[in-house]
Amino acid sequence: MAAFWYTLSLLSLASASTVDLGYSRYEGSTVSGVTQWLGMRFAAPPVGALRFAAPQDPLPVEGIQQATEHGSVCIPTAAAEGLAVPDGTSEDCLFVDVYAPSGAAGSKKLPVYFYIQGGGFAKNSNANYNGAGLIKASGDNIVVVTFNYRVGPYGFLASEEVEARASLNNGLKDQRKALQWVHKHIGKFGGNPDHVVIGGSSAGAASVTLMLSAYGGRDEGLFVGAAAESQSFATMLNVTQSQFAYNALVAETGCSSNKDTLACLRSLDVGLLQQKNINRPYPGMEIAPLYLYSPTIDDDLVPDYTYKLFHEGKFIKVPVIFGDDTNEGTKFVTKSVDSVDAADTFLQNQFPYMSPAHTTKINSIYLTPDQTESFPDAGAYWRPASTAYGEIRYICPGIDMSSIYAKAGLPSWNYHYAVQDPTDEASGAGTYHTVELNAIWGPENSGNNAPASYYTTNAAIVPLVQAYWTSFIVSLDPNTRRLPSSPEWQPWGQDGGSRRIFIRTGETKMESVSGEQKARCRYLVSIGEDMAQ
Structure with a gap:
């Protein structure tokens, strides 16, 4: 029996x-x-x-x-x-x-x-x-x-x-x-089809x-919130x-x-x-x-x-998170770039509709001699070119998306992920493109590609980030279930400002986007359609 x-x-x-x-x-x-x-x-x-x-x-x-x-x-x-x-x-x-x-x-x-x-x-x-x-x-x-x-x-x-x-x-x-x-x-499976958050x-x-602007922003009720990590234009x-x-x-x-x-x-x-x-x-x-x-x-x-679609208001109106990493471009730009011409060649190959006028302006913003940096096995213009590519393709589009949602009166949060790994800082890779995935998912769940420090000195960043993300998934607000020790993640556009959360182990806080970065982004967003983005 x-x-x-x-x-x-x-x-x-x-x-x-x-x-x-x-x-x-x-x-x-x-x-x-x-x-x-x-x-x-x-x-x-x-x-x-x-x-x-x-x-x-x-x-x-x-x-x-x-x-x-x-x-x-x-x-x-x-x-x-x-x-x-x-x-x-x-x-x-x-x-x-x-x-x-x-x-x-x-x-x-x-x-x-x-x-x-x-x-x-x-x-x-x-x-x-x-x-x-x-x-x-x-x-x-x-x-x-x-x-x-x-x-x-x-x-x-x-x-x-x-x-x-x-x-x-x-x-x-x-x-x-x-x-x-x-x-x-x-x-x-136990899920609620009326509460799906895409990320x-x-x-x-x-x-x-593209899902937010699909069919010109036609809402078919497939999701109620969205989180974009290093949105790519x-x-x-x-x-x-x-x-x-x-x-x-x-x-x-x-x-x-x-x-x-x-x-x-x-x-x-x-x-x-x-x-x-x-x-x-x-x-x-x-x-x-x-x-x-x-x-x-x-x-x-x-x-x-x-x-164009977002600037025309043709997007689905739901709570959103957008954000980026400090060094978005370092994993993409050829590390041997050692001159302005080499940097321009790289950028033009990625953005074929970049005009000579665009190139001249971008060079004056990003590729001046005083911006060169020295890193192991890298050309002097690698990091300046990486900064340009990172802001053109990732960072400035994210800032613009947050601004558009805030102007539409919708809950919108933005982040600047700046967790530093000693090895990556020394190599020049810095806080590279999508490295935050290791904090969101947990380093053991993200394909075993996490920097070593995520298991040691940066281990504390994982529960902090996971609390923000799961809070947003559950309540469409990253604050309702955040760790008691973590700061309130204020919405973008609150009191008319451009504030985002700065995420770094032991230093997480709200920050304002610098005037210099805002000026660079205003220009890049202004030529976005010309660049076919």
């Missing part, structure tokens, strides 16, 4: 982590009080005829599927021609992971954090982050969702052919498909701004401007002689396609940009430049 009850209890435990999504049933697993469902399909495999197509509903599968391993990550753009599809990646990559407090499934309606990973729309750079740290920091009061979306040409190929016979911006459509999946199914880093933060092209990249891919893959070049690209073995999946220079440029394929202005999902 005892054996019978033991077996029954095991069956009950298993059924508690089994969810029925209609098209499939998934059984998760529990680790230290957090139940996780890994590698669930939220869309059909985007292969064969569905390559370059909008995401479709997942296919039905009989029986209970074990959701105990992450699904394959989406194939990245390659660093050089001739490379194979990387291990652990696949064209069949549209998988979602859900983390919830054990016992929440089917009984609770907890706030949901929907995280969009970064990677420059060229790779899934924050894949498989573990939501357990955020859940524990929230007091077992949230559900966390992570997922993959298509990148490179698989997600963002654009041309007249694609527009006519396939689909544009499929990476963004994957994101919206995942959001719609959450709205439909998250209640079965993201880098290209994921760019995706947050890169060059945006329309279909006509994107044609060169499609034509190059067609030529390099041998599809030029085919009457239907799109059908040819769709029929290629993925290994052959991947060998030619590289960044190519913009027309008129000699060196390829860091990232080529990205969201396309399609007069639909992405109706215009991000700057």
